[in-house]
Amino acid sequence: EAQVTQNPRYLITVTGKKLTVTCSQNMNHEYMSWYRQDPGLGLRQIYYSMNVEVTDKGDVPEGYKVSRKEKRNFPLILESPSPNQTSLYFCASSLLRTANYGYTFGSGTRLTVV
């Protein structure tokens, strides 16, 4: 089944403890991206990648890192999480290097930082 897989689905962590949210797609998609969803703000893009070893900042990149060493994987790294990073996170992918055909989204990761 063609899909974007995120793990974990739920995560509670403490301030400052490094964590990684994994994202993998099995569709050979070029484009991958991370979004965060917060009440009243909709979804905002954190980082995106148009190809292996090519990543770029979205609208809210502060406090996050990403890497794209393989085409299928695009992990999101929080080196020192803070409570304001408590949010619902979505990984997304697209066949082409454009969002014009929409994205395939993962199921989401609900992160709580205490």
Added chain:
Amino acid sequence: AQKVTQAQTEISVVEKEDVTLDCVYETRDTTYYLFWYKQPPSGELVFLIRRNSFDEQNEISGRYSWNFQKSTSSFNFTITASQVVDSAVYFCALSEAGEETSGSRLTFGEGTQLTVNP
């Protein structure tokens, strides 16, 4: 810069009522794409429709219909004879065609929480 506004934060209706969710967008491009996504209580994002800027025909899919009006920069979504299962957050989104190297992205509105009561 592209922007999407969904002014209705929450809407509550009684089952079988019709309901319209508003979406207003801003873009400088003449070629762009508009989307609607549904987020049920389970949290996943479900694609509903994609429309390009050159196609202003309204679209109907079962109880769902979309009204695209370039003159008012709106892409409104109507659910006819709403059902409890329609309860969800609905997002409108915009993508500017741009150049491939610029890395076009989906810009989302704030979302509208629709509650359909029995």
